[in-house]
Amino acid sequence: MLFAYMFVDVMSPLQSLIQKQRGWSPDAFGYYAGAEYILNVFGFLILAGIILDKMGVRFTGTLSASLMVAGALIKLYAISELFQGTALELWLNSWWTEMPGSAKLAALGFMIFGCGCEMAGITVSKALAKWFEGKEMALAMGLEMAIARIGVFFIFTISPRLADSVVPASVVVPVAFCSALLCIGLLAYIVFTFMDAKLDREMGANKVAEAESDEEFKLSDVGSIFKSKLFWIIAMLCVLYYSAIFPFQRYAANMLQCNLGISETQASDIFRWFPVGAAALTPLLGYYLDRKGKGASMLILGAILMIVCHLTFAFVVPATKSELITYSAIVVLGISFSLVPAALWPSVPKIMDKRFLGSAYSLIFWVQNIGLAFVPILIGKVITWSNPGVTDPMQYDYTLPMCCFASLGVLALIFGIILKAMNTVHHYGLEDPNIKEDFEDVRIDGEA
Numbered sequence: 184m185l186f187a188y189m190f191v192d193v194m195s196p197l198q199s200l201i202q203k204q205r206g207w208s209p210d211a212f213g214y215y216a217g218a219e220y221i222l223n224v225f226g227f228l229i230l231a232g233i234i235l236d237k238m239g240v241r242f243t244g245t246l247s248a249s250l251m252v253a254g255a256l257i258k259l260y261a262i263s264e265l266f267q268g269t270a271l272e273l274w275l276n277s278w279w280t281e282m283p284g285s286a287k288l289a290a291l292g293f294m295i296f297g298c299g300c301e302m303a304g305i306t307v308s309k310a311l312a313k314w315f316e317g318k319e320m321a322l323a324m325g326l327e328m329a330i331a332r333i334g335v336f337f338i339f340t341i342s343p344r345l346a347d348s349v350v351p352a353s354v355v356v357p358v359a360f361c362s363a364l365l366c367i368g369l370l371a372y373i374v375f376t377f378m379d380a381k382l383d384r385e386m387g388a389n390k391v392a393e394a395e396s397d398e399e400f401k402l403s404d405v406g407s408i409f410k411s412k413l414f415w416i417i418a419m420l421c422v423l424y425y426s427a428i429f430p431f432q433r434y435a436a437n438m439l440q441c442n443l444g445i446s447e448t449q450a451s452d453i454f455r456w457f458p459v460g461a462a463a464l465t466p467l468l469g470y471y472l473d474r475k476g477k478g479a480s481m482l483i484l485g486a487i488l489m490i491v492c493h494l495t496f497a498f499v500v501p502a503t504k505s506e507l508i509t510y511s512a513i514v515v516l517g518i519s520f521s522l523v524p525a526a527l528w529p530s531v532p533k534i535m536d537k538r539f540l541g542s543a544y545s546l547i548f549w550v551q552n553i554g555l556a557f558v559p560i561l562i563g564k565v566i567t568w569s570n571p572g573v574t575d576p577m578q579y580d581y582t583l584p585m586c587c588f589a590s591l592g593v594l595a596l597i598f599g600i601i602l603k604a605m606n607t608v609h610h611y612g613l614e615d616p617n618i619k620e621d622f623e624d625v626r627i628d629g630e631a
């Protein structure tokens with residue numbers, strides 16, 4: 184997941200370079216960036232969950248890592264010199280001319296990569312739930328997310344430097360570097376499949392037989408998940424919360440530039456500490472959750488902190504232009520981005536039956552991906568609508584867009600409160616620690 188998250192953002196700091204090198208306009212760059220989620224939104228993620236529950240973590244993880252490598256290589260080819268002047272490029276250049284041929288092929292590669300990346304996300308979650316059931320599951324998931332966030336910080340730091348390491352500067356170097364890392368990731372996962380097979384053997388014949396007889400996944404389970412009220416509450420909380428985080432990340436640097444009147448680099452230098460803060464805290468909160476519980480309360484607190492931060496960016500930062508307040512809001516947002524992921528993902532195995540855990544994760548990801556695909560477009564339109572006549576990208580007023588992000592947080596908070604109330608009534612164990620001697624299993628079996 185570290186290498187996957189690095190690949191996702193490898194081009195993010197290189198927007199102006201790819202514009203100079205390959206003629207991608209900001210719009211073309213936006214379409215390329217959105218391509219990551221397209222196939223997932225149009226149903227691939229649902230299929231991925233079914234494959235995961237039918238075929239298991241070893242097959243699905245290897246498939247997802249292979250998809251990421253294939254997508255990465257297509258993207259690498261698209262931006263390389265090799266692709267320039269080919270018949271395919273000429274043909275791709277001949278229609279929808281706003282989007283250069285290299286951007287179209289890179290978007291296709293990114294789409295395939297995106298399928299592999301999200302499929303890997305649900306596979307890793309299911310694998311961790313299997314390996315750490317009744318143990319330090321939240322800590323394990325927290326560490327996995329922390330490593331991925333460090334990858335984001337790392338790639339924002341090294342990507343421009345790798346591009347500048349050749350003359351003239353080239354986007355090919357960082358993309359080739361990350362593609363090589365993905366190949367290493369695929370090999371690492373293949374090694375894991377042997378370890379996982381060994382775990383199955385160690386778990387003993389009895390447990391495997393039990394798993395085979397009682398826990399066979401049925402296609403109708405997908406329908407059962409969709410009918411579950413609890414599933415929809417978690418999925419809505421997830422999409423609303425994450426839609427106010429990942430799409431915000433795309434606009435954050437520009438928002439800081441406009442509010443503080445600083446350069447792109449200064450803004451990035453401030454904002455890049457956000458994933459680092461989240462990386463530092465998520466495992467600690469996972470450790471706490473494993474031992475003390477309070478998962479539902481953490482979700483509520485995380486949503487409240489996010490609302491406070493987005494409102495600070497909307498009203499306080501532009502009025503005071505204070506760097507101290509800005510840094511404080513970034514740190515508090517990092518705490519929020521630790522609380523919610525640390526509590527959300529380990530909660531799913533508590534309330535969903537093991538046999539369709541992969542599908543449950545995939546359907547939550549699917550709803551989330553719809554938000555991640557469309558909220559950035561919506562925010563772009565709000566920026567344009569609330570800044571009539573503004574052409575200088577340093578002069579945007581971000582009050583309304585930030586209020587939109589805060590509103591998503593308010594809705595997420597409402598779903599968090601409903602979830603906690605339901606947990607109090609039905610005792611799903613969302614406030615309980617993961618590590619328990621006698622774990623009372625109250626997971627719903629498709630019906631809630």
Ligand SMILES: NCCCC[C@H](NC(=O)[C@@H](N)CCCCN)C(=O)O
Pocket residue numbers: 191301304305307308327328331425429524528548551
């Ligand atoms: N084992 C993974 C748990 C989910 C972590 C979560 N990621 C997502 O929700 C992804 N579906 C979306 C990632 C988008 C990145 N461009 C997270 O908190 O990162």
